[in-house]
Amino acid sequence: MSYALAGKRVWVAGHNGMVGSGLVRRLEKENCTVLTADRDRLDLRDAAAVAAWTRANKPHAVLLAAAKVGGIVANDTYPADFLFDNLAIETAIIHAAHQAGVEKLLFLGSSCIYPKFAPQPITEEALLTGPLEPTNEWYALAKIAGVKLAQAYRRQYGHDFISAMPTNLYGPGDNFNLQASHVIPALMRKAHEAKLAAAPSITIWGSGTPRREFLHVDDCASALVFLLKNYSGDGHINVGYGDDVTIDELAREVMAVVGYAGTLEHDTSKPDGTPRKLMSSAKLTAMGWTPQISLEQGLAGTYAWFTEQEKGALRA
Numbered sequence: 488m489s490y491a492l493a494g495k496r497v498w499v500a501g502h503n504g505m506v507g508s509g510l511v512r513r514l515e516k517e518n519c520t521v522l523t524a525d526r527d528r529l530d531l532r533d534a535a536a537v538a539a540w541t542r543a544n545k546p547h548a549v550l551l552a553a554a555k556v557g558g559i560v561a562n563d564t565y566p567a568d569f570l571f572d573n574l575a576i577e578t579a580i581i582h583a584a585h586q587a588g589v590e591k592l593l594f595l596g597s598s599c600i601y602p603k604f605a606p607q608p609i610t611e612e613a614l615l616t617g618p619l620e621p622t623n624e625w626y627a628l629a630k631i632a633g634v635k636l637a638q639a640y641r642r643q644y645g646h647d648f649i650s651a652m653p654t655n656l657y658g659p660g661d662n663f664n665l666q667a668s669h670v671i672p673a674l675m676r677k678a679h680e681a682k683l684a685a686a687p688s689i690t691i692w693g694s695g696t697p698r699r700e701f702l703h704v705d706d707c708a709s710a711l712v713f714l715l716k717n718y719s720g721d722g723h724i725n726v727g728y729g730d731d732v733t734i735d736e737l738a739r740e741v742m743a744v745v746g747y748a749g750t751l752e753h754d755t756s757k758p759d760g761t762p763r764k765l766m767s768s769a770k771l772t773a774m775g776w777t778p779q780i781s782l783e784q785g786l787a788g789t790y791a792w793f794t795e796q797e798k799g800a801l802r803a
Contacts, residue, residue: 490548490591490647492717498522498579500531501553505660506653509708510550517712522546524533532575534582549584549592551577551633556662557759558669559622559692559760563803566625573629575606581636584773585644594637594650596723598700598766599627605665608767610651610721616618620761634723641721650723651714654766658704658790671701674738675790678745679797688750689742692757695735702728703785706778727766728778744786769785 490638498516501507502523512782514521522544524531529540531553577594584592596795601609602617616633619627637648657671665673677689718724732740738751780788 490719492548492712492716493518493521495547495590496545496550497550498540498541499550499552500524500576501551504554504556505658505662505704506510506707507550507552508660509658511702512705513708513712516733529692532572533577534575534579535618536585538583539631540787541580541587541589544623545587546584547590548715549580549589550715551592551594552711553580554595554630556626558673559758562626563621564623565568569757570625572627572687573626574632577629577633577636577784579705581633581640581648584648585640585646588725589715590647591715591719592637592646593711594633594646594648596630596634596650596652596709597626598652598654598764599728600631600634600723601764601766603761607763608727608765609708609725610767611725614723622758622760634761638721638723643665647719648670649714649718649720651715652709652723652725652766653707653710654700654702654725656702656704656707660704663791663793664757670699670734670737671741672785672793673803676748677788677794678701678738678742679751679790679793682745686749688752689740689747690736690752690754691734692754693734694755695738695751695753696733697759697761698731698733698763698765699737700779701737701782701785702726702729702730703788706780709779710771710776713774714771717774724771725766725768726771727768728782728791729768729772731763731765738783741790744783744790770778 603620605613661672663672
């Protein structure tokens with residue numbers, strides 16, 4: 488059931504994002520043509536425009552990595568935007584792929600689709616078995632709808648549309664804006680700025696005890712291309728690293744990578760979020776894929792990328 492990418496036109500929707508840019512890098516190793524559409528040329532929320540672009544550019548395959556993303560603060564502040572924009576993007580692209588006869592589509596979900604208190608490690612079967620984490624339920628609901636939409640088009644029309652659920656991702660191209668970033672870039676920026684200011688400490692949200700799993704974006708891109716080529720099934724597939732750390736352990740590792748020697752403080756008035764989120768990637772592992780980038784290697788590379796961007800901004 489393998490799908491050959493040689494000679495194919497592959498649309499990476501969301502190519503400027505962290506995952507999308509990782510996919511573009513990974514697809515350079517394949518003998519295929521990568522299609523992209525910049526935001527100023529195509530509003531992915533505009534169903535008519537997306538359908539017209541898809542008809543005109545005739546992709547054979549679509550990697551749907553486009554999404555409105557953010558951390559706890561952004562999700563809590565802009566719930567309507569997170570729900571509407573993500574629903575609009577996925578419905579426009581999946582329906583356009585259906586209309587244009589796209590051969591294969593991979594929808595990229597998120598581990599936040601799973602219940603807050605799902606048994607650990609979280610298997611694919613945990614979907615819709617309990618209430619979501621309230622701090623990001625709007626984004627999670629949109630992603631669940633995308634999974635089910637791809638599944639529905641597969642069942643009703645026989646399209647080879649699949650879904651993958653990555654764990655928490657990080658790496659080059661991540662968002663380091665403290666108002667919208669996820670945990671690793673937020674910690675990295677805090678530690679970096681504290682080092683420059685010779686600040687005695689940095690403060691993180693919550694108790695530091697929740698456990699999280701992190702996967703480098705280049706490993707994620709490798710897994711997604713692997714699934715595009717080797718998987719054709721009704722159910723979504725988890726994409727994880729296979730191990731987790733506490734937020735405290737993560738913060739101290741980030742501080743070490745940055746070279747910040749201050750102390751770590753906790754603001755326990757802020758929420759912890761889900762107590763633990765470790766995904767089971769047993770199905771993906773059984774297919775023959777495993778991650779290659781350790782957390783230590785990945786954090787070091789991410790910090791090098793971040794500091795280079797900072798230098799570039801100063802030079803500009």
